[in-house]
Amino acid sequence: MFLTEKAATRLTLLLFPSKNSLPSPFPSLPFDQALIARLHSLLPIPNFSSSIPLSWLCRAVDFLALTLSDAAALISDPSLSGSDRAALAAHLDSGIALLDACNAVAAHIDRLLRRRLLLRFALHLLSSPDSLRRARDVIAEWDRDRRPPRAIHDSAGMLVRSLAPGDPPRGKISAVHRAIYAVEAVSSLVAGAVIAVLGGGEKEDLSGISVSGDFPWAEAFNKVAEAVSSELGEGLPGEVEAAEASVRRLAAVIDGEDTGDKTETLRSAVKDAEKAAEEMKDGLDRLSNAVNGLFCAALRTRDAALQSFRIGLQNCR
Template sequence: MLFVHKDSHRFPFFPSSPPKSPPASVARRFEDALTARLAELLPLLESSPSLAFSWLASAVHLLALTLSDAADLLSDISASERDTVAAYLDSGVALLDACNAASAEVDRILRRRLHLRFSLHLLSSSDDGRDTEKLKRALDSVAEWRASPCRAIKSSAVDLVRSLSPAALPRGKISAARRTIYAVEAVSFLVTGAVVAVLGGGGLAVPSVPRDLPWAEEYQKLATAVSRKLAGDGLAPELKATEAAVKKLTGVVDEIQANGDGQKSMSLRKAVDITEKATDKLTEGLDALSSAVNEVFHSALRLRSTALQGFRVGSQRCK
């Protein structure tokens, strides 16, 4: 995907001028906002066997907001905090790489879906199944859909997620910058891990976070719920619904070909309609996820730029 620059939105309660409140107070407001956002992602739908693309898009959007808020909070890095922020730069690169991997897989699924679109077009114009040539071409197109793996994200993406796991917080008093970086890493690990698990299959083991953090309880609730959803095959419900619709559609077309008449015209129209709706839902979820991943990519770049700016400013002050 070609990422297009978008203007970042500042966190509403952070003024454009340097805040007068102590850094710890600003960090607490950042943490309180994160707590509220994590709570908004719960509860997960009991009717959904796994995590939907639409839900993942909301979670990824939360990550983008968290990164943007962190950039605001860390925009004025003191000399004593530069090492703390420097430690994040490597995981920041891993997050960018994970975004690229997720984006590439979403694009691949969207391209794969085009085979279904073409098949549905042929069936809709097949004179209720009487045009045998279009029926054959439609089935060939469905075969192309089935031949392509439904999930094929690069295995290296799993390693990228592991590298996002937050380092343990030191004991004693923790600086506002360190608390912020820890929150960014923890949320990045949970959200990116969920995306990679759904796109590539597999579960998600999320480490516990210190209970004294304001957002810890909501984070653990969400992490537990996400892990349970991924305990099975983890296939997104939009993909499952599409696969089920295609299977039924193929059965109807096979019957029409076997009978050689138009007795199944009503069944064909119904099956085409169900498959079109499932495909539209799949497209909607994938488009939303793609847009959210794009947003995270730009927010991550902004946070990285903020961190590097602190070093540039620091070096100028030393002259």
């Protein structure tokens, strides 16, 4: 657990489900209402040609952190403390997988930031006409590191699958159990999307993610899950793909494939690459901050579950 606490952006929308929605066997609680509102705020997903952009991933991670915070408040409610020991015990286990996912995402972000350093180094070399060949070698190294090794794909896929919630609870269930199930479902969707987009997972790992219509927030959740599945392409985030495109243009100019005044063309290509590299860094920095906030929210929620579990044991005595 190496993530450190940073400020996380908080969403402030508060919408309510439609009055025309089908009746649910579960009462509509403030937790459910907030969850529905935040799910609606995630749509539509910005349309990029390659994949889901970093800006949307930041919003999704912030949304998950807020959902965890709401669940922690519910679990810590004195009137509910220890009311569902089985659900609390299950969350103590599933919470570990979410913390692992945060660390996995942080590792992917760090890898992409290291790639950006290669681009910055190449741009620095291009400031000198005598260093074109060295700059081209650095660009070749950038290309070789575009995708993580196969082993990272496999471990990331296993991690995403471990986050999938169990069978939905049936019959009359506690508010704590309902909140914990919501956290597990949202964690599976958001963490799976982030890991897949950053290059460490597979689109298939997100297939079949849906929630029973018995939950008030199920319709909104399933719409987001469907949108994520349809927008998830084979490329990296839009901001990273923009940097990739700028590097390809740089390579073409250096290799003499781009016709025209090479000096002016190179100057233009360098300017575009500098802009793309900065936008890539900004997006990754924002996502890193969001993941730090999520990691801390996951820790607080797990601590609340542990404390409530202890209170439940004391009451049993």
